[in-house]
Amino acid sequence: MMEDKSKTLGIFHRAFPVQLPEEPITFMTADVKKVADIDRLKYQKWVSKSESSVFTFGGRAFGYGNGMEKFADDGFSETKLVLRDSPELAEGLIIEGLVDEARTRERHYFGIYRNCCKMIPDSGFAVRNGYIVRIGHYVKAVHWDLEDETMFGLIIEPAWTVERSTTPDRRAEGFTQVSETDLLRAHGVDTPDDWILSFVYTHSEFVLPCGGKASIDDDPITVFSETAD
16 A cells, blocks of 8 residues: 655644743753764763763754863864743753752653653552552653744653563453543542643743753643654
8 A cells, every 4th residue: 555645744732831941051962973972971860860961963062061061072172052932952851851850859760762652660569360560650851932032842642561460370451441530540539631731830930951841831832743752
């Protein structure tokens, strides 16, 4: 079957607006091709619990956080940036800031990929049909361009992990008999909207890893993407 390329596939999303600092923020920047062992710098925050890290996109590397001055040894130089002018960088920092804040609250499972992540608390689980279910949130940072400015937002959805209980003979298909509503009610809320808003309210303001604070509005808007995520 031939693919129909005559139409553009798009999706409407409900996004909660995110407000970012307007003032310039200091970063250390470099050309990725001129930095030796760039992966070591990118992942040191997660591997060695460093308070500084590096984000890359478009062939550029951006160092930030406490102690970022050390990146000068790897060929970085200091510069100032307004986050709104670097949307991909801003999206990554929004997600990292939310993960950092979640770490201070309680232990979580984190699945992080640039501008999105899945946050699942270790505590608070439900047992259904022989399976242990932990519910959290899938969070994705997005931006959209208006005529005179770039806006940012968060797409937030319920997410969960499922693992077998101590009964080995239960089949995975049994889990599908449990509804999303049942799982959410086991965690104290009635609807997906309630669960999503619980995240917004508890993260209404958070610190960005590059410095400064961001805030999440609790009144979502509808945005359109031209590609399926």
